[in-house]
Ligand code: ADP
């Protein structure tokens with residue numbers, strides 16, 4: 201059985217159907233890239249998986265935590281929080297707190313959400329900052345870091361909450377190719393370590409070389425899905 205399952209996810213904005221009955225399952229440790237033209241609904245689908253957008257209808261499950269939305273099925277805030285806790289999210293624009301140091305950015309939610317002591321949170325943060333190659337930036341403010349460094353901090357921050365699955369929404373789209381490569385290298389290591397990941401991306405080399413599966417979305421729907429080398433070879 202799939203570890204993460206999104207079934208029949210539809211998201212309407214008024215008359216516009218941004219995501220059309222999308223179903224996607226991931227095994228534990230699987231990496232799926234979602235590709236497709238701008239406006240295809242990739243980002244909206246990812247935000248539905250994380251319940252940043254409550255879909256118009258659909259069922260979401262991570263492990264044994266599940267939730268259904270639809271006419272007559274309004275999710276409870278408690279269930280939304282329970283599902284969201286299992287997912288780490290990385291955004292295109294990093295979304296770090298500018299007034300907090302890199303270390304505090306990574307530590308804060310551990311204290312507030314997981315109830316870790318400041319010392320525990322700091323120790324965990326430092327080990328994650330080492331993992332993403334930024335231990336020397338712990339005391340710096342985000343404004344003093346490059347975009348690639350900020351995005352690696354954002355990855356460390358998401359990992360700090362021990363998510364079961366990591367969701368990436370175009371994590372390198374705001375970055376120059378050189379610094380984007382540093383971020384992709386961290387993501388590739390995470391994948392090799394067995395993290396379950398969904399990655400919305402325009403990075404075709406990453407999608408081909410790192411993902412186990414590629415899903416192609418057009419106009420809100422999945423039009424193709426399968427082995428990266430097959431998808432990339434298709435005309
Ligand atoms: P992609 O990530 O593939 O570029 P998006 O998920 O960002 O696509 O957008 C899919 C479609 O949904 C687009 O037409 C976009 O304008 C629309 N859309 C996204 N968010 C909203 C919103 N909050 N309100 C209305 N329309 C939206």
Ligand code: ADP
Nearest residue numbers: 213238239240242243244247253292369370373
């Ligand atoms: P992306 O493709 O990276 O999601 P967008 O520019 O499509 O970037 O969307 C940025 C934000 O604007 C998102 O929060 C999305 O929900 C919102 N948005 C996108 N399209 C619309 C729209 N037509 N009306 C209202 N909000 C929108």
